[in-house]
C-alpha cells in the first residue's frame with residue numbers, strides 16, 4: 086500500500102544570523118585531545134545528523150554566494166560534505182580538492198601545515214579551463230594553512246577564488262591572516278582573544 090502521509094515539513098527559509106549561530110553551536114561537540122594531546126577537536130557529526138541544522142548551514146552559505154560563482158571547490162574530507170551540498174543548492178559543479186594520491190588523473194599539488202601536522206592536497210590539472218569563479222568551502226578555518234594552500238593551488242591552475250566559506254573559525258589560530266584581501270565568511274567564530 087502506498088504511504089500518502091505528507092513528509093515532515095522542512096523549513097526552507099534560512100534562519101536569521103543569531104538563530105543560525107545558536108543552532109550550529111548547539112549541534113557541535115568538542116573532543117579533547119584529538120587527534121593529538123592539546124587539540125580540542127570540533128566534531129561536526131551531530132550537526133550533520135540534524136537535517137534542519139545541516140540544511141540551514143548549507144542554504145546560508147549558498148545564498149550569500151548565489152550568482153557570484155561558477156564552481157564550488159571542497160576540501161577533503163569534511164569540506165566535501167558542505168561543499169558538495171552548497172554546489173547542489175546552487176545548481177553548479179563541484180571540484181574535489183583531495184589529499185595526495187587519491188585522484189586518478191594527472192594532478193597538481195601543494196603541501197602545507199595545519200593545526201596538527203602537515204598534508205598535501207591535489208586537484209586534477211584540467212579541473213579549470215581558466216577564469217572560473219570558484220567558492221572554496223571547508224568545515225573549519227584554523228591556522229588557515231589548508232585554505233591558503235587551496236587558494237594557491239586553484240589560482241595556480243587558472244581559476245579565480247572569489248570567496249571562502251567555513252562553518253567554524255578558530256579565532257585564536259588567526260587563520261584569516263593567511264587569507265589577506267580575500268572574501269572570508271565563517272558561520273560561527275569560537276575562541277577569540
Ligand SMILES: O=P(O)(O)OC[C@H]1O[C@H](OP(=O)(O)OP(=O)(O)O)[C@H](O)[C@@H]1O
Pocket residue numbers: 160161162163164198199200201204223224225226227228229230231232260
Ligand atoms: O586551518 P587549518 O589549520 O589548515 O585546519 C583546517 C583543516 O583541518 C581539517 O582538515 P584535516 O586535514 O584534519 O582533514 P579531514 O577533513 O580529512 O579530517 C579541517 O577540515 C580543515 O580542512
Ligand SMILES: Nc1ncnc2[nH]cnc12
Pocket residue numbers: 124125126127128199200201225227228255
Ligand atoms: N580543532 C579542530 N577541530 C576540527 N578540525 C580542525 N582542523 C584544524 N583544527 C581543527
